[in-house]
Amino acid sequence: MTNISASRYKSHVSFSSNGFHPPEVTCEYTRKEGVLLRSDCLDLLANMRKGSVDLVFVDPPFNLGKDYHVTGFRDRSLNEEEYRGWCRTWLIELVKILRPGGALFLYHWPKWLMDLGTWMNSIPTLEYKSWIAVKMKAGFPIKGRVHPAHYGLLYYTKKGGESTFNVVRSKSPTCRKCGELLRDYGGYKKTYERFTDSEGSLWVQISDFWEDTRPARQEKSREFQINELPLQIPERAILMASNPGDVILDCFSGGGSTLHAAHITGRHWIGADLGAPIGALRRLATFIGQDEEAPGCKILSCFTDRFHKEVLRVNLKKRRPIRETDPLGHAAKEDKHSSRSKVFPEIPVPANTYVRVEPRLRMAERPSSRRKDQGRKGPTGKD
Numbered sequence: 009m010t011n012i013s014a015s016r017y018k019s020h021v022s023f024s025s026n027g028f029h030p031p032e033v034t035c036e037y038t039r040k041e042g043v044l045l046r047s048d049c050l051d052l053l054a055n056m057r058k059g060s061v062d063l064v065f066v067d068p069p070f071n072l073g074k075d076y077h078v079t080g081f082r083d084r085s086l087n088e089e090e091y092r093g094w095c096r097t098w099l100i101e102l103v104k105i106l107r108p109g110g111a112l113f114l115y116h117w118p119k120w121l122m123d124l125g126t127w128m129n130s131i132p133t134l135e136y137k138s139w140i141a142v143k144m145k146a147g148f149p150i151k152g153r154v155h156p157a158h159y160g161l162l163y164y165t166k167k168g169g170e171s172t173f174n175v176v177r178s179k180s181p182t183c184r185k186c187g188e189l190l191r192d193y194g195g196y197k198k199t200y201e202r203f204t205d206s207e208g209s210l211w212v213q214i215s216d217f218w219e220d221t222r223p224a225r226q227e228k229s230r231e232f233q234i235n236e237l238p239l240q241i242p243e244r245a246i247l248m249a250s251n252p253g254d255v256i257l258d259c260f261s262g263g264g265s266t267l268h269a270a271h272i273t274g275r276h277w278i279g280a281d282l283g284a285p286i287g288a289l290r291r292l293a294t295f296i297g298q299d300e301e302a303p304g305c306k307i308l309s310c311f312t313d314r315f316h317k318e319v320l321r322v323n324l325k326k327r328r329p330i331r332e333t334d335p336l337g338h339a340a341k342e343d344k345h346s347s348r349s350k351v352f353p354e355i356p357v358p359a360n361t362y363v364r365v366e367p368r369l370r371m372a373e374r375p376s377s378r379r380k381d382q383g384r385k386g387p388t389g390k391d
Contacts, residue, residue, distance in 0.1 A: 062254035109169025111249035236263025264288030
């Protein structure tokens with residue numbers, strides 16, 4: 009690297025075997041509330057301040073042979089041990105830049121979540137919170153294996169500070185024909201009625217199994233070579249473990265879903281990707297706009313002074329990538345890019361909401377106990 013501090017770990021995870029050398033870090037898009045960079049993840053993290061980020065969401069390359077159209081780089085250029093070491097390296101760096109109490113979400117397929125999760129459990133500063141299963145609606149059977157039907161999302165927090173947890177809700181599924189609820193909530197339905205919107209829809213708390221997120225692979229607006237998650241996945245993580253005004257980081261931003269989710273939920277955001285961020289720029293141009301402005305103090309405080317001067321201080325009057333980017337078509341603004349989750353304000357629970365449970369009778373007051381005691385003799389033959 010010539011314009012910033014290079015990662016001190018780069019020599020241990022270099023790709024010299026296939027001639028790949030990371031590009032120089034550049035600022036591709038800048039707003040007061042966030043920045044999008046073209047950068048190797050380790051070079052980015054080497055120039056961020058410790059404890060500066062509130063939430064990290066990462067969806068890294070899966071090492072499955074996908075072509076990301078980056079000269080010299082192939083997703084399957086690493087064997088398993090090299091890939092494991094590479095993942096552990098940027099995970100260590102992410103923990104450093106995460107504030108105490110901050111949240112870390114790792115999206116991957118189960119094999120590597122088990123591998124990396126076991127190792128993450130040994131990091132003393134991390135606390136495991138949950139494994140969230142994300143259903144794959146477009147999965148296909150594989151010969152000789154159980155039909156794969158989900159990806160996973162590991163959720164950790166960093167110890168040493170107060171963590172954030174908000175109850176996230178989604179619309180309860182209804183019948184397309186009659187509009188009635190598909191699920192029977194029994195005695196809890198009255199409790200959920202407090203969380204009804206203006207259209208009469210019932211919003212229920214999400215669990216650790218998300219089956220209403222759709223894969224983005226079949227969307228016409230999607231850049232084919234870009235790894236693009238459905239908006240609802242990072243949106244739920246952000247709503248759950250951060251507050252408005254917090255800083256969200258995604259150093260494998262791909263199609264920009266995390267940045268989009270951070271924007272619509274009122275958070276600051278930092279995104280980066282190794283390849284040309286065409287997909288992310290198109291999404292940002294569509295939903296945020298093509299006008300740029302200097303990053304605000306909240307974003308600048310996350311980086312070193314040198315990085316600020318050399319990378320983030322750009323001349324917005326010059327030719328900029330966002331100006332040459334075509335926004336997504338009208339179809340992209342349909343339901344698949346709309347919010348499906350929300351956090352309701354805390355509402356006091358009415359006293360008559362819960363079913364009253366009668367107190368348990370003491371043993372001497374139970375009829376069955378009295379009958380047994382009447383026929384039972386003591387050691388002396390007396391009752």
